[in-house]
Amino acid sequence: MYALIATDLDGTLLRGDDSLSGRTRSALADAMASGARHLVVTGRPAPRVRPLLRTLGSTGLAVCGQGAQLYDIGADRLLWSVTLDRDLAGTALEKIEAEVGQVYAAVDQDGVDGRTLIEPGYRMPHPHLPSVPVRGRDDLWREPISKVLLRHARLSDDELAAAARRVVGSLATVTMSGPGTVELQPYGVTKATGLDMAAQRLGLSPAQTIAFGDMPNDIPMFAWSAYGVAMANAHSELRAVADEVTLSNEEDGIAVVLERLFPG
Structure with missing residues (x-):
């Protein structure tokens, strides 16, 4: 058993x-x-x-x-x-946007008191979970992060995840964990x-x-x-x-x- x-x-x-x-x-x-x-x-x-x-x-x-x-x-x-290297995360986002156009991003900060930061245009898939809006993407990278969350205005989750996997390579692991939740996490x-x-x-x-x-x-x-x-x-x-x-x-x-x- x-x-x-x-x-x-x-x-x-x-x-x-x-x-x-x-x-x-x-x-x-x-x-x-x-x-x-x-x-x-x-x-x-x-x-x-x-x-x-x-x-x-x-x-x-x-x-x-x-x-x-x-x-x-x-x-x-x-x-x-384990944290996601922020330079690699930024590079991965650039590659994804070169493939599919603008995406909207959020990050989960590392640590038991880490916050979820969201850039303008990003909508939380679970509105009841706390998040902190920031002024721009650069503000997402100020502290160590565990992962990046992505959304696209037109692509479905499956389409966005597939496109991200095509271009991200070994920069990060791409996952889809729920409606509106495509993520980048440390590779492997x-x-x-x-x-x-x-x-x-x-x-x-x-x-x-x-x-x-x-x-x-x-x-x-x-x-x-x-x-x-x-x-x-x-x-x-x-x-x-x-x-x-x-x-x-x-x-x-x-x-x-x-x-x-x-x-x-």
Whole structure:
């Protein structure tokens, strides 16, 4: 049976209003009572997720920032963090704009107190998450960052991500983690690298891991894990590589699977 349950947050564990249903909470509790560990693996940076993790009652580890951060929830500190070189990020943006025209950018700053900065024209995909407007793009690079978020006025997320991958090369890793969320992160860093680091600290292995997700940024996590479960609302690229497709996040899809694996 699986000893590690790795779950994405948005579109997966959480409902659209950021709540965790009673059924899913109960299913996770039963799994943990059976000896399994639950690990959140999210694209959100630590500062944008720590209030939520406390609400959920989490006290252990969390993988944040698409794998760029390993966060100790109870101690409120980063055990590991890798930043995106700001010169490389600027060069990557120039290459993308040469390919598709103007894009609008935001950055997540490094650290447990890092802020999300947005340049003029950028719209947050999750308006309830805090952000700080800046006057221009140069202001995005004043402090170390963990990733860059991109939006385009006309291109779809799939089109923007595909174009970015064509031109960015080894300057950064391009991911798509949700509606309106195409991102640049340190090259080679994925949810799988963060999950592997967390699992090693917990003394667990890929063969003991079941993963749940909904977007293409979860593909590396599925490849690392023994079993990958996509939500019914998942992107087609993730469903194509999943071992199973469950119900949507609004229909307690995670609970459906966990209740089968860990009957109370």
